[in-house]
Amino acid sequence: MYLPPQFAAKDPSIAPELMRAHPFAQLISADDSGFPFVTPLPLHLIEEDGGFTLLGHVARPNPHAGHLRARPQALVVFQGPHAYMTPRVYPDLARVPTWSYLMVQARVEARFIERFEDKDRLLKHLIHDHDPAYADQWRGLPEDFQHKLMQGIHAFELRVLELTCKVKLNQHRPESHAAMLAAYEQGTPDERALAGLMRRLNLGIPQHG
Secondary structure: OOOOHHHEOOOOOHHHHHHHHOOEEEEEEEOOOOOEEEEEEEOEEEEEOOEEEEEEEEEOOOOHHHHHHHOOEEEEEEEEEEEEEOHHHOOOOOOOOEEEEEEEEEEEEEEEEOOHHHHHHHHHHHHHHHOHHHHHHHHOOOHHHHHHHHOOEEEEEEEEEEEEEEEEOOOOOHHHHHHHHHHHHOOOHHHHHHHHHHHHOOOOOOOOO
């Protein structure tokens, strides 16, 4: 993605935080004709040995599995909070509207998971992320039924080869920050999330001393 230097995340903790807080990602591969093929899906992030791995699955009829087997490298995109930014935040009038947002883009390599035990472990990670109260019900299902369900999915791990995190908060226009922060703090949940990040990055916070 287009990434001007001022919008590249300087804090390495922002990317994994966003990936966990907004796990419903877009998995993008090339199909057999070379055209992009997209599947939206929840992914579980594992951080170990200084690297990242994403766990996920698609339904067995989904052709995306075949595209990944033929071409294991793919792109994963996580979209964080985003909001309109009015030009009224500037002290002068000759400005234009824009959009504030956070995004993580990961180049990944897929490896398919075939064993029942490994698929079960993957699903338990996703259940823990999104519906921990369901865990006992899942464990209580008959084993033959669980095996049948597992046969209905293609499960995989996506090893992250390259990670890019974009934080677009008008960092290069400090004259807008105080008014941006004040407006976002009174706004929608996404706007308030952006305001929190602005505070974390000391954007719009008066500096004393």
